[in-house]
Amino acid sequence: MPLYLIEHLEPRVYPWCKLEYAHVSSVVGKQNILFTNTKSSALKKFGKTEAKSVKKLLLDNACVLDPEAKETLTPAIAKKYDTFIFGGILGDYPPRKRTQEEVKLSRPRYNLGKEQMSTDTAVIVTHNIINGTPLDKMQFQDGIEIEIKKGESIQLPYRYLLSNGKPLLPKGLVELLKKRKRF
Numbered sequence: 001m002p003l004y005l006i007e008h009l010e011p012r013v014y015p016w017c018k019l020e021y022a023h024v025s026s027v028v029g030k031q032n033i034l035f036t037n038t039k040s041s042a043l044k045k046f047g048k049t050e051a052k053s054v055k056k057l058l059l060d061n062a063c064v065l066d067p068e069a070k071e072t073l074t075p076a077i078a079k080k081y082d083t084f085i086f087g088g089i090l091g092d093y094p095p096r097k098r099t100q101e102e103v104k105l106s107r108p109r110y111n112l113g114k115e116q117m118s119t120d121t122a123v124i125v126t127h128n129i130i131n132g133t134p135l136d137k138m139q140f141q142d143g144i145e146i147e148i149k150k151g152e153s154i155q156l157p158y159r160y161l162l163s164n165g166k167p168l169l170p171k172g173l174v175e176l177l178k179k180r181k182r183f
């Protein structure tokens with residue numbers, strides 16, 4: 001089974017991060033996830049954790065998923081790797097290119113298209129590619145709007161995977177957005 005390695009790069013494990021990590025864990029399985037660069041015990045229920053940064057770990061057959069990479073991940077390319085590395089970064093707009101800057105590794109890098117996805121979306125899309133579905137056979141929506149109260153909504157300017165025609169979001173995200181204005 002492939003390992004999905006998420007290098008946590010936010011200063012804290014924010015509630016939004018937890019929802020994304022719980023989402024990933026429910027789709028790819030807790031036993032297939034490693035969170036690096038974190039001492040948070042709260043993440044143990046979603047996967048294994050490691051205090052060291054991925055930069056300090058020796059990993060065979062590992063690649064980085066980065067929107068700035070030149071080559072796109074395909075099912076054939078994915079077969080060459082055992083470990084897929086992601087930035088545990090909340091989306092920002094315009095993108096700050098933190099994956100490129102902060103997951104500085106001399107490892108092969110691949111994109112999942114040029115649009116910025118949330119970390120959970122990127123992991124689930126990679127999981128689908130590993131399981132044989134190429135990117136162009138998946139459906140996406142660029143940007144979603146969530147109504148938080150009557151007449152007020154939040155725009156999330158990221159690419160989301162569609163499942164049965166609806167954006168696939170972490171369970172509890174809409175409720176979190178409705179409860180809080182700042183994250």
Ligand SMILES: C[S@@+](CC[C@H](N)C(=O)[O-])C[C@H]1O[C@@H](n2cnc3c(N)ncnc32)[C@H](O)[C@@H]1O
Nearest residue numbers: 065066067086087091096097098099112117122
């Ligand atoms: C919200 S994105 C962070 C992008 C961030 N704004 C940046 O500047 O790199 C979180 C992670 O999801 C993965 N990701 C998101 N969109 C991607 C894409 N289009 N191609 C490859 N990886 C992507 C990357 O591993 C990235 O570190």
